[in-house]
Each structure stands twice: as structure tokens, then as C-alpha cells.
Amino acid sequence: MQSDAGERFELHRWLYRTMFTIRTVEERLARSFMAGLIHGACHTYVGEEAVAAGVCASLSEDDAVFSTHRGHGHALAKGVSPVALIAELYGRETGVSHGRGGSMHLFAPEIGLMGTSGIVGPCILQAAGAGYSAKLLGNGSVGVAFFGDGAVGNGAFHEGLNLAAIYDLPALFVCENNLYATEVPFSHASRNPEVAPRAENYGIPGVTVDGNDVLAVHEAASRAIRRARDGGGPTLIEARTYRTRPHAEGMGLTGVYRTEEEVAAWREKDPIKMFRSRILSDETMTESDLDRMESDIKSEVDEAEQEAAAAPWPDRGTAARHAYREAP
Amino acid sequence: MTEKTFTEAAREALTDAMDADPTIFVVGEGAGERGGNFETTLGLYEKHGPVRLCDTPICERGFIGMCTGAAMTGTRPVVDFMFTDFILDGLGELINQTSKMQYMSNGRLKMPMVLRGCIGIGHSAATHHSGSYYPLFAHIPGFRVALPSNPADAKGLFATALQSDDPVFFMEHRQLLSLKGPVPDGEHRVPFGQAAVVREGTDATIVALTVMVHHALQVAEELSGEGVSLEVIDPRTVAPLDMETILESVRKTGRLLIVDETFMPCGIGAEISAHVTEHGFDELDAPIMRLNGAHVPTPYSPALEQAIVPDRAALARAVRGLLAE
Structure with missing residues (x-):
């Protein structure tokens, strides 16, 4: 019992820390965007933090994560430091992709972050491929794809789930259903409002979870990941969530596609707020523990931002490097 | 050296590589138990099983x-695509993902990914089983493009x-798949x-790609009877493209013809021509010429199909025209 309680404490602390770090970094990046420090697009993950944290809690550095254009949260939850993320968006040499990628191309393969992406869909196929490698190498790793409801109508969803299913690949497909693909409602993009039951079409399990409930996400993901590692094949998880910032910074919070009231209602279901109440009622941590953690994270992110802003630009002489592994 | 077909030679390279490297696996429709639509994986399924020979x-x-x-993530996939037309459905993956990961x-x-399969016009295959498209891939940073023209190079390049x-x-x-030729035994790599x-030869240079190499050699032989000395170059890979060997030849002959079955606009011939113009203009005694297949989808009827591909007669005419300049 003692060790169960200890594990629960560690898990809760990690989940809260990860979610709050993502939120703090994203809000910092939103301010940086307004200040002109970010040179390209910036899609924040505010409101969806429970999904990345809940899934990545069960992953190791050897598991491969393939992410989306809204990928800062996945990168941080997988272990990318705030300074490496911020520096990348600032276009600096110390960025996680050394300035070659920006927000939508975050790569840290040494810890299993196999890229965020500017194209919707391919991550599903690539996660199946990581599963294929794991199966061939017998190394117990899992390939994980995060994608939005916008990918569900894309052929990659069908082809990737089918391939992972027929080869029993150790893969996890996490659909972050935030109701809108950019600003197109899922109800316009699909006659079928459900995502998880589509798993049946491929003969694999499909699970719907409250994507704002980090413990629910964690439980579903850890079961699916264990199943994948044990040779049980892939799982599709639909995490119902919501982004409470615009599609991309600089765009409207609402528009023809959603109302202020809807955003306000989802803010009431804020995943961090909900988890904070849960922790306090479970008494795994106290109010002052959480306040201290939050204040530490805010300082860390401030320091990370300052470090990123002071970091050197990449050497322009290196711009043509790495298109090929071998000299052409 | 052992006499082998082009397909056998390539399969020998694959067989040896799969024995040596347990991370190699092959995927494709029929690449498993069936041994490949063109016998590209014959006998390998029995040896390595369904994970490494994946239907x-x-x-x-x-x-x-x-x-x-x-x-x-640590393995070496080989995509056995049968016909290059079929992978056009994967162009977004290839150009947006496969080619960019190293840079990003x-x-x-x-x-470490190999995409192998058929190109080229013939067999009345019509327009969905005869595409070549290699200029498209050569255009993209990140890709290597190999175009073997004989069994030895098929083994060595593969x-x-x-x-x-x-x-x-x-x-x-x-x-070329059933073309026979001498193939080096044991390890053989063509860089x-x-x-x-x-x-x-000394009078003109013909740069010929893939099947056109054979036409060029035959025309060179025919014209040698008339005292014409032709040099024939097979680039073997178009990405990277060995321009130095071509330029060296042009320095000697002063005349250049590029013959390529696939389309002329924005093609390999255009690239070679531009490069020679930039770096060897003073060596040229005549304008550079190109001979390509017609810029149309491939027709079915043998009568029409033959009409759109450069043949030996067309090549010989082009060479005479080049020498008359």
C-alpha cells in the first residue's frame, strides 16, 4: 500500500508538473508571438494538456512519438526542455531542431520525439512504421501517433490503422478530438460523430475517454501501451478535448465556427483545474505543494525564455547541411 | 562472373544484403510468399518469413x-512497388516526409529506405503501368535515384x-528485366x-539513360561502319549525376546528344544540357541535342506505343543531324 501510494504521488506530481509546464510554455509563446519573436505559425495546445501528459507518462525514451502541427505539448511531455522548444520557435541554433524546423518540425529522436509535422495524417503511418521496427527488432518499443479529428477523414487514418491491425503492430493511435479541424467543425467533416468505434472496422480496440481528465487518459493509454508491448497489437483512443485558444496565434478565438459561450463552458472543464481539485480531494498533494510547483515552473519557463532569446542564430553557412546523410 | 538476368542479378544483391543485415525487410503487394510480381523476392520468404517479406x-x-x-526507428525497409505509377499515391509521403526527415x-x-520497381514503356502496358518519373525524384533534395541498364549494374547499384x-x-x-549479362560473383557494389x-569514341557523345543505353550502343556499332566514332555514357544514377565524366567526354568530342525515353520538358536532358552549357560552352562544336519520348501519356496500341518512344532509327537520325551541325 505504501508503495502504491508512493507511485500514485509520483504519477500525480509528474502529470501535474507536465501539464502545468505545457500551459506555462504555451502562454509564454503566445506572448512571444505577439512580440514578434516567433517567425512562423504557432499552434498552441492550451486546453488539451491532459492528453499529451496522460499518454506520455507511460512511455520511455525508446518509444517513438509522431505528432502534429499542434505538437508543443507532445514534445514537452516526451521530455524536450522548455528552452529547446522556445529556442526552436525563436529560430535559434540551440533549438531542438537547430533552427531547421520551427513549431511544426520539432525533432528529438534521441528521446523518441520523431517529429511534429505540418501535414495532417502522415504521423499515423509513421507510428505504424515505428511499430513495424519494434516488431522486427523485438525491442519492446511502441509507436505512438497523436492527431486531431481533422485526420480522421484523411486516407492515412484508414491505411495506417489497417496496416497496424493486420500486422499486429505495437502502436497507439491517439485522436485528440477537439471538435474542429482548423475552423471546420467535425460535424461538417463526418456523418459519424464518433471516432473510437471506427476501430472495429479494423478489428482493433477503440476507447473513448474524456480528454480533459488526465487520469482517465493515463489509464486508457497505459492499458493500450501495455497491450502493445505484450504483442496484443494496436489501439485507437479518442480523447475528447478542446482548444481554448485560437487555431493559431493571431487568429480569432471564436468566429463563425464556435461561440464565446462554448469556449467559456470548456474553460470550466479546464484539465489542469480539474486535476488540481482531484489531487486536493485525493490528498496526494496539498494546496501549498501545488502553488510551490507552479511558481517553480513559472520561474523555470521565464529563465528558459530568456536563455532562448539570448541564444545564437544558426550559422548561415550550415543551411545546406543534412539534406543527405552521405555527401552527394 | 556468371551470366544472369537483370532480375536475378538484383535479387542476388537483395539476398546477400538480407543475409548480412537482419534489419532489412521488404514490403509490397505479392512480395511475400509469392516471391514478387517480377520474381524480385523469389525464395526469400522461405528463408526469412512474413515479417521480413511482407505482403x-x-x-x-x-x-x-x-x-x-x-x-x-532502426530498420531498413525496401518498398517493392511493382510499377512506379503506383507510388504516385504516396508522393506526399515521399516528398514531404521521407526526403525531409534527415534535414528537419x-x-x-x-x-535508409529503398524504393524499387519497374519503369518504362513497352508490353502495351498503357499509361498506368509504364511511367518513369525519375526526373521528378531527382529534383527533390534528399533522394538518390539509380537507373541500372544491365545485370551487373543492377546488382552493384542495388x-x-x-x-x-x-x-x-x-x-x-x-x-530490361530478362536481359542477360555477365555479373560479378560475390560482393559487387557500384558507387x-x-x-x-x-x-x-571521338566524334560525338551520347548520354543514354536506362534502356536507351542499348539503342545507343547498337547505333554506335552501326555507324562505326561508316567511320563514325561515338562515345556512349551511361550515368547509372541521375541523383547524384556524374557531370564530370560527361564534361570530360564533351571536351574530347565537342558534340553531345542526350537520349532518354521519358519526357523532355524539365527532364534529365535539360539538366545535363544546362550544366554543359554553363561549364563546357567553349568545348562545344554544335548545339546540344536531346531525343526523348513524346510528351504524352503512354498509349496502348503497339502501333501508337512504338510511335512515342525513340527507336534506333530515330537515334541514328539524331546522331547524323548532330554530326552535320
């Missing part, structure tokens, strides 16, 4: 994307492809970016 559904985009993810990751990811950490297109002209001077 796929008909979803080229899907398995190209899957193989991209596999190549990023600042060189931390490798992309062996190199199977050890490359860059994504490689290994494109086999369907009219990328090294053209072969397949016939030496």
Missing part, C-alpha cells in the same frame, strides 16, 4: 508512410542502395554518382 494491401501511400516511420532533424535521423542511409529509388526498366563510359 501488403493495395495502399501505396500507407506502406510508404509506414516504411518512412520504420526507417526512422538536423542530421540526427537516417532514412547493393549500394541497400547500404545507403539516404532514401534511394532503384528503378528497373521493364524491357552512386559514377557514370560508365560504355563505349569510347
Whole structure:
């Protein structure tokens, strides 16, 4: 019992820390965007933090994560430091992709972050491929794809789930259903409002979870990941969530596609707020523990931002490097 | 040396590589137990089983994307695509993903992926089983493109492809698959970016790609009876392209003809021509000429099909025209 309680404490602390770090970094990046420090697009993950944290809690550095254009949260939850993320968006040499990628191309393969992406869909196929490698190498790793409801109508969803299913690949497909693909409602993009039951079409399990409930996400993901590692094949998880910032910074919070009231209602279901109440009622941590953690994270992110802003630009002489592994 | 067909030679490279490297696996429709639509994997399923010889559904985009993810995570996939037309469905994966991962990751990811299969016009295959498209792939940073024209090069270039950490297109002209020729026994690798001077000559240079190498050699032989001495160059890979060997030849002959079955606009001939103009203009005694297949989809009827592909007569006419300049 003692060790169960200890594990629960560690898990809760990690989940809260990860979610709050993502939120703090994203809000910092939103301010940086307004200040002109970010040179390209910036899609924040505010409101969806429970999904990345809940899934990545069960992953190791050897598991491969393939992410989306809204990928800062996945990168941080997988272990990318705030300074490496911020520096990348600032276009600096110390960025996680050394300035070659920006927000939508975050790569840290040494810890299993196999890229965020500017194209919707391919991550599903690539996660199946990581599963294929794991199966061939017998190394117990899992390939994980995060994608939005916008990918569900894309052929990659069908082809990737089918391939992972027929080869029993150790893969996890996490659909972050935030109701809108950019600003197109899922109800316009699909006659079928459900995502998880589509798993049946491929003969694999499909699970719907409250994507704002980090413990629910964690439980579903850890079961699916264990199943994948044990040779049980892939799982599709639909995490119902919501982004409470615009599609991309600089765009409207609402528009023809959603109302202020809807955003306000989802803010009431804020995943961090909900988890904070849960922790306090479970008494795994106290109010002052959480306040201290939050204040530490805010300082860390401030320091990370300052470090990123002071970091050197990449050497322009290196711009043509790495298109090929071998000299052409 | 042993006499082998083009397909047998390439299969020998694959067999040896799969024995040596347990991370290599092959995917494709019929690549498993059946041994490949063109016998590309014959006998390998029995040896290595279904994970390494993987039959796929008909979803080229899907398995190209899957193989991209596999190549990023420690294995070496070979996509056996049958006909290059089929992989056009995976073009987004190839150009947006496969080719860019090494660069985007600042060189931390490798992309050891081979895409192999048929190109070329013939057999009344019509327009969905006869495309070549290699200029398209050669245009993209990140890709290697190999175009073997004989069994020895098929083995040697495929062996190199199977050890490359860059994504490689290994494109086999369907009219060459049953061509026989001497193939070196044991380990044989042909490095990328090294053209072969397949016939030496002094009056004009013909750069010929894939099946056109054979036409060029025959025309060179025919015209030698008239006292014409033609040099024939087979680039063997178009990405990288060995321009130095071509320029060296042009310095000697002063005349250049590029013959390529596939389309002329924005093609390999245009690239070679521009390069020679930039770096060897003073060596030229005549304008550079190109001879290509017609810029149309491939027709079915043998009468029409033959009409759109450069044949020996057309090549001989082009050479005479070049020499008369």
C-alpha cells in the first residue's frame, strides 16, 4: 500500500508538473508571438494538456512519438526542455531542431520525439512504421501517433490503422478530438460523430475517454501501451478535448465556427483545474505543494525564455547541411 | 562472373544484403510468399518469413508512410512497388516526409529506405503501368535515384542502395528485366554518382539513360561502319549525376546528344544540357541535342506505343543531324 501510494504521488506530481509546464510554455509563446519573436505559425495546445501528459507518462525514451502541427505539448511531455522548444520557435541554433524546423518540425529522436509535422495524417503511418521496427527488432518499443479529428477523414487514418491491425503492430493511435479541424467543425467533416468505434472496422480496440481528465487518459493509454508491448497489437483512443485558444496565434478565438459561450463552458472543464481539485480531494498533494510547483515552473519557463532569446542564430553557412546523410 | 538476368542479378544483391543485415525487410503487394510480381523476392520468404517479406494491401501511400516511420526507428525497409505509377499515391509521403526527415532533424535521423520497381514503356502496358518519373525524384533534395541498364549494374547499384542511409529509388526498366549479362560473383557494389563510359569514341557523345543505353550502343556499332566514332555514357544514377565524366567526354568530342525515353520538358536532358552549357560552352562544336519520348501519356496500341518512344532509327537520325551541325 505504501508503495502504491508512493507511485500514485509520483504519477500525480509528474502529470501535474507536465501539464502545468505545457500551459506555462504555451502562454509564454503566445506572448512571444505577439512580440514578434516567433517567425512562423504557432499552434498552441492550451486546453488539451491532459492528453499529451496522460499518454506520455507511460512511455520511455525508446518509444517513438509522431505528432502534429499542434505538437508543443507532445514534445514537452516526451521530455524536450522548455528552452529547446522556445529556442526552436525563436529560430535559434540551440533549438531542438537547430533552427531547421520551427513549431511544426520539432525533432528529438534521441528521446523518441520523431517529429511534429505540418501535414495532417502522415504521423499515423509513421507510428505504424515505428511499430513495424519494434516488431522486427523485438525491442519492446511502441509507436505512438497523436492527431486531431481533422485526420480522421484523411486516407492515412484508414491505411495506417489497417496496416497496424493486420500486422499486429505495437502502436497507439491517439485522436485528440477537439471538435474542429482548423475552423471546420467535425460535424461538417463526418456523418459519424464518433471516432473510437471506427476501430472495429479494423478489428482493433477503440476507447473513448474524456480528454480533459488526465487520469482517465493515463489509464486508457497505459492499458493500450501495455497491450502493445505484450504483442496484443494496436489501439485507437479518442480523447475528447478542446482548444481554448485560437487555431493559431493571431487568429480569432471564436468566429463563425464556435461561440464565446462554448469556449467559456470548456474553460470550466479546464484539465489542469480539474486535476488540481482531484489531487486536493485525493490528498496526494496539498494546496501549498501545488502553488510551490507552479511558481517553480513559472520561474523555470521565464529563465528558459530568456536563455532562448539570448541564444545564437544558426550559422548561415550550415543551411545546406543534412539534406543527405552521405555527401552527394 | 556468371551470366544472369537483370532480375536475378538484383535479387542476388537483395539476398546477400538480407543475409548480412537482419534489419532489412521488404514490403509490397505479392512480395511475400509469392516471391514478387517480377520474381524480385523469389525464395526469400522461405528463408526469412512474413515479417521480413511482407505482403501488403493495395495502399501505396500507407506502406510508404509506414516504411518512412520504420526507417526512422532502426530498420531498413525496401518498398517493392511493382510499377512506379503506383507510388504516385504516396508522393506526399515521399516528398514531404521521407526526403525531409534527415534535414528537419538536423542530421540526427537516417532514412535508409529503398524504393524499387519497374519503369518504362513497352508490353502495351498503357499509361498506368509504364511511367518513369525519375526526373521528378531527382529534383527533390534528399533522394538518390539509380537507373541500372544491365545485370551487373543492377546488382552493384542495388547493393549500394541497400547500404545507403539516404532514401534511394532503384528503378528497373521493364524491357530490361530478362536481359542477360555477365555479373560479378560475390560482393559487387557500384558507387552512386559514377557514370560508365560504355563505349569510347571521338566524334560525338551520347548520354543514354536506362534502356536507351542499348539503342545507343547498337547505333554506335552501326555507324562505326561508316567511320563514325561515338562515345556512349551511361550515368547509372541521375541523383547524384556524374557531370564530370560527361564534361570530360564533351571536351574530347565537342558534340553531345542526350537520349532518354521519358519526357523532355524539365527532364534529365535539360539538366545535363544546362550544366554543359554553363561549364563546357567553349568545348562545344554544335548545339546540344536531346531525343526523348513524346510528351504524352503512354498509349496502348503497339502501333501508337512504338510511335512515342525513340527507336534506333530515330537515334541514328539524331546522331547524323548532330554530326552535320
